[in-house]
Amino acid sequence: MVSGKRVRRLITRGEIQGLCLLLLYTSPLSCFSNFSPLIYKIKEGLPKGTLIGAIGTDLHLDFSVDPPLLFNLAQKKINEQYVELNNTTGELFTSAVQMDRESLCADRGEGQSCSLALDVFILPQQYFQLVKVKVLIEDVNDNRPRFPSDEIRVKVPENAPVNARFAVEQSAVDPDLGVNSVQTYWLVNDFGVFTLDVEENEGGELTPFLIVTEALDRERQAEYVTDIIAEDGGSPPLLGTATLRVVILDINDNCPKFSEAQVNVTVYGNATRGSQLARLHAFDHDLGANAQINYSYSERITRETRNLFHLDRVTGVIKLAGKIDTNTAKLYKLTVLANGPACIPDVATVTIHIIKVVSGPPLLIPRYIAAEKDGVVSLKESEPAFTPIAFFTVKNIDSRQRVECLLEGLGPFKLSPYERFKNEYLLETTEPLDYEMRQEYQLTIVGRNLHGVVIKTVVRVQVEDENDNAPVFKQSMLEIFVEENNAPNTFLTKLQATDADSGSRGEVVYLLGSDAPPNIFYLDRQLGVLTVTTSLDREEKETYRFMVRAVDCGSPRRESIATVIITVQDRNDNSPRFINKDFTFFVPENFPGFGEIGVLSVTDADAGKNGWVALSILNGSDIFVIDTGRGALRAKTSLDREQQGTYYLWIEAVDGGKPALSCITMVTVLLLDVNDNPPIVLFPQSNQSYMLVLPSTLPGTSITEVYAVDRDTGMNAVIAYSIIKRLGGGQSSFDIDPNTGNITLRRSLSDRGLYSLLVKVSDHGQPEPLHSTIMVNLFVNETVSNESYIQSLLLRQAEIEIEESIGSRESRQWIQDRQVFPCQPVIIGLLTTCLGLLIMVVSLTVYISCRKLRKHKKKRLEVEIPLKMNSDMQAVDRKLMEISNI
Numbered sequence: 001m002v003s004g005k006r007v008r009r010l011i012t013r014g015e016i017q018g019l020c021l022l023l024l025y026t027s028p029l030s031c032f033s034n035f036s037p038l039i040y041k042i043k044e045g046l047p048k049g050t051l052i053g054a055i056g057t058d059l060h061l062d063f064s065v066d067p068p069l070l071f072n073l074a075q076k077k078i079n080e081q082y083v084e085l086n087n088t089t090g091e092l093f094t095s096a097v098q099m100d101r102e103s104l105c106a107d108r109g110e111g112q113s114c115s116l117a118l119d120v121f122i123l124p125q126q127y128f129q130l131v132k133v134k135v136l137i138e139d140v141n142d143n144r145p146r147f148p149s150d151e152i153r154v155k156v157p158e159n160a161p162v163n164a165r166f167a168v169e170q171s172a173v174d175p176d177l178g179v180n181s182v183q184t185y186w187l188v189n190d191f192g193v194f195t196l197d198v199e200e201n202e203g204g205e206l207t208p209f210l211i212v213t214e215a216l217d218r219e220r221q222a223e224y225v226t227d228i229i230a231e232d233g234g235s236p237p238l239l240g241t242a243t244l245r246v247v248i249l250d251i252n253d254n255c256p257k258f259s260e261a262q263v264n265v266t267v268y269g270n271a272t273r274g275s276q277l278a279r280l281h282a283f284d285h286d287l288g289a290n291a292q293i294n295y296s297y298s299e300r301i302t303r304e305t306r307n308l309f310h311l312d313r314v315t316g317v318i319k320l321a322g323k324i325d326t327n328t329a330k331l332y333k334l335t336v337l338a339n340g341p342a343c344i345p346d347v348a349t350v351t352i353h354i355i356k357v358v359s360g361p362p363l364l365i366p367r368y369i370a371a372e373k374d375g376v377v378s379l380k381e382s383e384p385a386f387t388p389i390a391f392f393t394v395k396n397i398d399s400r401q402r403v404e405c406l407l408e409g410l411g412p413f414k415l416s417p418y419e420r421f422k423n424e425y426l427l428e429t430t431e432p433l434d435y436e437m438r439q440e441y442q443l444t445i446v447g448r449n450l451h452g453v454v455i456k457t458v459v460r461v462q463v464e465d466e467n468d469n470a471p472v473f474k475q476s477m478l479e480i481f482v483e484e485n486n487a488p489n490t491f492l493t494k495l496q497a498t499d500a501d502s503g504s505r506g507e508v509v510y511l512l513g514s515d516a517p518p519n520i521f522y523l524d525r526q527l528g529v530l531t532v533t534t535s536l537d538r539e540e541k542e543t544y545r546f547m548v549r550a551v552d553c554g555s556p557r558r559e560s561i562a563t564v565i566i567t568v569q570d571r572n573d574n575s576p577r578f579i580n581k582d583f584t585f586f587v588p589e590n591f592p593g594f595g596e597i598g599v600l601s602v603t604d605a606d607a608g609k610n611g612w613v614a615l616s617i618l619n620g621s622d623i624f625v626i627d628t629g630r631g632a633l634r635a636k637t638s639l640d641r642e643q644q645g646t647y648y649l650w651i652e653a654v655d656g657g658k659p660a661l662s663c664i665t666m667v668t669v670l671l672l673d674v675n676d677n678p679p680i681v682l683f684p685q686s687n688q689s690y691m692l693v694l695p696s697t698l699p700g701t702s703i704t705e706v707y708a709v710d711r712d713t714g715m716n717a718v719i720a721y722s723i724i725k726r727l728g729g730g731q732s733s734f735d736i737d738p739n740t741g742n743i744t745l746r747r748s749l750s751d752r753g754l755y756s757l758l759v760k761v762s763d764h765g766q767p768e769p770l771h772s773t774i775m776v777n778l779f780v781n782e783t784v785s786n787e788s789y790i791q792s793l794l795l796r797q798a799e800i801e802i803e804e805s806i807g808s809r810e811s812r813q814w815i816q817d818r819q820v821f822p823c824q825p826v827i828i829g830l831l832t833t834c835l836g837l838l839i840m841v842v843s844l845t846v847y848i849s850c851r852k853l854r855k856h857k858k859k860r861l862e863v864e865i866p867l868k869m870n871s872d873m874q875a876v877d878r879k880l881m882e883i884s885n886i
Helices: 303-308 787-798 809-820 824-861 871-885
Strands: 038-043 051-054 070-073 083-085 091-094 115-123 129-138 151-157 165-167 182-187 194-200 206-212 223-232 239-249 262-268 276-279 294-297 309-311 317-320 331-339 346-355 363-368 371-373 376-380 388-395 404-408 413-417 424-429 440-448 454-464 477-483 490-494 508-512 521-523 529-532 543-552 559-569 582-588 596-599 613-617 624-626 632-635 646-655 662-672 680-683 690-693 702-705 707-709 719-727 734-736 742-745 753-763 771-780
Touching: 038 051, 070 083, 083 115, 151 165, 151 206, 182 194, 182 206, 262 276, 294 309, 303 309, 303 331, 309 331, 363 440, 363 454, 376 388, 388 454, 404 413, 413 440, 424 440, 477 490, 508 521, 521 543, 582 596, 613 624, 624 646, 680 771, 690 702, 702 771, 707 719, 719 734, 734 753, 753 787, 771 787
Parallel strands: 038 129, 151 239, 262 346, 376 454, 477 559, 582 662, 690 771
Antiparallel strands: 051 091, 070 115, 083 091, 115 129, 165 206, 182 223, 194 206, 223 239, 276 317, 294 331, 309 317, 331 346, 363 388, 371 376, 388 424, 404 440, 413 424, 440 454, 490 529, 508 543, 521 529, 543 559, 596 632, 613 646, 624 632, 646 662, 680 707, 702 742, 719 753, 734 742, 753 771
């Protein structure tokens, strides 16, 4: 014997498969393969805002169309109690009222689905369609099993054999479905003589049976009291409890038995009260009091059901005792007991099927798509052809009857069956409406069945005037001229636009376009007066181009645009400006006259004559000239760096405005040296000079030097000395330092007489160095006893021919003169004297020039714009004076 045994069973339920998508049109909507409704499954009791399904997405609708799609519920008052529909996305959500499956589908039998049917309109009219949506509500384990009463009594005869089964008629009820309903029963205490088993009838209901496991003896114990537990299959499971009282009865040999355990009855919804529905028959082979049978409902039958179906306790006749509400119930199951004295009641199940019967004339139920109030539909004249107005649903019709709906009335309208659903008619326009032609239509929808019953519904259609004219500007482009530096809030123009519409639709307001610069212009919305709020600067921006809008007050608003071009006229409010604060140009000396030294770039932000610039030289115009057009600076003559190496000029730029504005810049012209001066030998003074050298002079002794200067600068003035010809005595007795010109004795002198060295003095100029030559004569002897003898030697020495390629111009001229004039001594003496006098004159001239230059420079410093002399040249002149004094 098993104590507290639990009997569990899982009930398999059919599940609704998948999601049926309806694909309808091929325009922005995809094609439908059939006209089945969209089906969504949700669990009951979900909170507000839970997504049920996305209708637009599931229908594969194109949301990029213009105008955009709209979604509306057909019966908002009923449907919006449980669901909320997003009008733009088509998403369906739960509302604040939670769905309770047990309340919504109280009339559904076990195994039947619970659903909420919705009709959804897809708008606007060019994409219109009716979509059927079915929301299946799935059960959750939110109900605890409940017994009909707190105490259950079961009577068991004392002679009940072992394994005898007694039904516990007052079984627990759980409104949940499937595994969430009652799955098993068990006893808290079985006293070692009972156990429980569970049986399922054809309707899927579970009935606990009390099973006797040991022999009973009423005289030993007449009653057993324990608790019976009902458990559902939820997770976690919920329990229901009741007190089970088992009463032990005296024996009775025979008990009543029903001739039919299952009775099915069909009842029409219009059945009259008192109609007999069924007659149950049970028999008992006993006689007398033990054979008496009375019929009763099971305790699980509700009071409302007992009042609706009356059971005669003696005859077993079931009659209709009230009016059937076909909207709340379609199926009833009645459990009837046949009771006999001291007997286990026999059980029979009566299933009553209710067939809904349509009575009365057909009904036409309008569901408006267009805006409607008090039966008046408003349509805009801009609505296109085939705009849906309303649906008309035919109700209360027998499946064997046929109702035909017609449209009466004149106008561009038609009524046609909606091909996707039965008994649905769509009223729509056939062409656009024109408010100016007709403002109102009255239509009559007529329904007629085969029996001649006629129903009528009147629909009034009012046509609304539309804003179908946009404002028109008097001028589509306005050109405005305003001088720069204007006063703020200066008037520019007054815009004019007209609108052919009337009323508020013809009222025009003026707006600046989005391309108008912010905070610069202001446009009066009502008057159309355009002003400039700030002072304009042509140099900052010369032209403003933007749009202005004329917008009416209609709905939707219409507008037109015009282009405004504002040109800012120039004023002479900007001085000329040189690109640089000052200019420096480097020019090689001997640059050809009127060659371009450099360009002075000057700008003026003004325009026209105000921006025309003339250039002039304030100082130095006797040497330089400037091109006004290009600003090119030129020298009138070739410039000599040795005369002046740097020039400072002041240039003035004057514009053409009235009054004229100007600016001044400084230009520095630096002359770059060119190798145009050969070295000048200052010592020895002539080729006829000589020097006495003692024969005892030791090697390495400095004998004399060649000193030369070069008026050029840089590498052009770097001098190199070299001996290119040796005459008389030893050929290699003397050396010359290439850098200093110092002549030293290389070896001891053994021969007396005249030694002549032809020295080449060369600079390092480029591209070709320049040079001069000098003859250095050295007379080796103890004394100079006969000077005329030495002069004759010098004359003979001069007869020696010097190579033409390395001889200087002076040397070649000297040789030519010697060949022409035979009186050499006289000529040489005269030349020596003239050269000395020339040197003295040059020295005095240089000295006097320096004095004048100093005075002139002092005076120049007092002038605002000076011209500077080259200091290097003065240094050379001073050197010449010092040498001449020696």
